Amino acid sequence: MRLREHISPSDPIVILTGAGISKESGLQTFRDPDGVWAKHKIEDVATPQAFATNPDAVLGFYNLRRAQMGDPEIQPNAAHAALGALEGIWPGGVLLVTQNIDDLHARGGSRNLIHMHGELAKTRCNACGDLTEGVGDIETAMVCGKCSVTGTLRPHVVWFGEMPLEMDRIGGALANCGLFVSIGTSGNVYPAAGFVEEARNHGAYTVELNLEESLGASLFQEGRYGPATEIVPAFVNELQALAQN
Numbered sequence: 001m002r003l004r005e006h007i008s009p010s011d012p013i014v015i016l017t018g019a020g021i022s023k024e025s026g027l028q029t030f031r032d033p034d035g036v037w038a039k040h041k042i043e044d045v046a047t048p049q050a051f052a053t054n055p056d057a058v059l060g061f062y063n064l065r066r067a068q069m070g071d072p073e074i075q076p077n078a079a080h081a082a083l084g085a086l087e088g089i090w091p092g093g094v095l096l097v098t099q100n101i102d103d104l105h106a107r108g109g110s111r112n113l114i115h116m117h118g119e120l121a122k123t124r125c126n127a128c129g130d131l132t133e134g135v136g137d138i139e140t141a142m143v144c145g146k147c148s149v150t151g152t153l154r155p156h157v158v159w160f161g162e163m164p165l166e167m168d169r170i171g172g173a174l175a176n177c178g179l180f181v182s183i184g185t186s187g188n189v190y191p192a193a194g195f196v197e198e199a200r201n202h203g204a205y206t207v208e209l210n211l212e213e214s215l216g217a218s219l220f221q222e223g224r225y226g227p228a229t230e231i232v233p234a235f236v237n238e239l240q241a242l243a244q245n
């Protein structure tokens with residue numbers, strides 16, 4: 001097995017996930033034919049300019065996504081659960097970096113988790129930065145509980161043109177990991193799409209797990225293709241066997 005030749009149980013692992021891992025839980029991806037960006041224009045709903053010019057449209061878009069995430073039918077799947085379990089199995093430690101704004105990784109048991117594109121379940125004030133937890137709708141008429149300004153509340157998500165979160169911590173982990181795994185992401189959006197090269201430049205072994213080859217597939221040393229609920233648990237089982245030997 002190639003993996004076994006390249007890593008040892010003391011190697012730290014960094015895992016990057018994208019919308020593909022939540023697809024089988026019932027949440028749409030962004031760029032597949034039935035994806036979110038086939039129905040909405042990015043510039044209308046996912047930029048600071050859109051929020052400044054048409055806040056109702058932006059808030060409505062995210063209110064709908066938050067409601068979908070809260071649907072009792074939407075549950076973590078076998079891939080989320082396998083990654084949650086991996087934290088307790090792998091001696092070298094696991095950092096999970098997700099581009100997803102849903103809460104399925106945390107509900108799947110992952111604790112060492114960075115939401116680099118933010119979290120739908122949090123609300124932030126654009127004026128004072130106050131962060132609150134809650135899954136109800138955000139409306140333009142709402143008043144910030146901290147600075148008392150009206151109309152400044154927004155989802156705690158990273159829009160196009162904004163800086164992803166915790167990049168220093170992610171950069172440090174990519175520089176020190178022995179294995180970098182990318183799961184369910186098309187490789188269209190930077191800086192996440194550049195993580196594979198960053199990790200590889202520092203000597204990590206790199207693996208892509210996806211339904212099909214991503215844009216950056218050739219940058220990975222190994223690729224495994226199929227639905228996340230099948231290939232992720234199988235990959236974690238392999239790591240578990242490696243950790244036990």
Ligand code: APR
Pocket residue numbers: 017018019020021023024029030031032035099100117183184185186187188189209210211212213214226227228229
């Ligand atoms: N199992 C594994 N992979 C899957 C599955 C599945 N069941 N279904 C789809 N995929 C793959 C697709 O083949 C595609 O390569 O998941 C990938 C999803 O890609 P995108 O829709 O582009 O999502 P993502 O890469 O997460 O997007 C990155 O773009 O719009 C922004 O901020 C948004 O975080 C998002 C970022």
